[in-house]
Amino acid sequence: MTVRFPDEFPLLQTERLVLRKATETDAQALFLLRSDPLVNTYLKRSPPASVQEVVAFIEGVNASFAHKKGIYWIITMKTTGSVIGAACLFDFSRASDNCEVGFELLPRYQGYGFMKEALWSMLQLVFQTLCIQAINASVHRANHSSLTLLQKAGFRPAEAPGPMPEQLLLLRLEQTSTSV
Template sequence: MLTLDFSTFPILETERLLLRAMTPSDVPALFELRTDPLVNRYIDRLPTALPEDALRFIEKIGTGIHENLWIYWAITEKGDDRLIGTICLWNFVPTDHKAELGYELRTASQGKGFMSEAVAAVLSYGFEILGLEAVEAGVHPMNAPSVKVLKRAGFALIGTFQDTHLTGDAVEMLIYEKKR
């Protein structure tokens, strides 16, 4: 059985990135990220309407981390504390030692290998520190850059699931998995 304890927040470091806890000072950058139509085009969520919504999201994330429901990082470039994206492990299945991976990256930071770097760090943490046996990710079939990130990280397509988006459209989402 997987035991989760995020009472000490795990700061992760890569060659170019620092993955840290989100704070209220991230509201402007998070608001910008979550209102970008290019970032949101494959994510089934309502766009963030006000900066206060971004703050409420940060507070919700903090509560979930405190309750060991998920672990959620702000992605920043070393030497620049501005949030450029987020990455998380959530939907833990403790009996199966499994979690789901989620991420988003501002448009200006895409195509530079940042997300591949962040995913590698989070997978290392999940497998080596948390003891996960598998990590899954659900991806919109038109999100080729995200599929590329997952394949680069060693994920394999294991199936699909039918999802009904906020628009009411049914989409056959792809399920990728990486095993330890």
């Protein structure tokens, strides 16, 4: 089966959250998220130098969607519209019908099940709409919160197709192993 990448940006809603397309008005909130030292603990990236750098990042992720290469959501609270995090699907492989998932959440919103809601919503899109057969996640071995979340969603350790940094684990969720 072939990946059915959407023509229109997929707006996702859960009981408490809205996952939507990033806009330039999100630049300040996204700057705070991507600059947070706790958020960046397990990510191999430098914090943005300026809000303008984040505007360029937003333009890049939106161009990635337009070229059917990735989907990047801003996660907001449904009741207030406050930005609390971000999530993405990327590295789509039409040859093997899989992609990779990534997510980040401001520390003050961690531990309340928000990312679980967001991830479940994304998994429904992946398996039911995009017709993806498997979804991968590369996670730092010390990132116990993300590992636990992914394992609860049904992700299991997998063999990396190539060299991978020793501190990372590859987890995989096959369409047949999800309860979504």
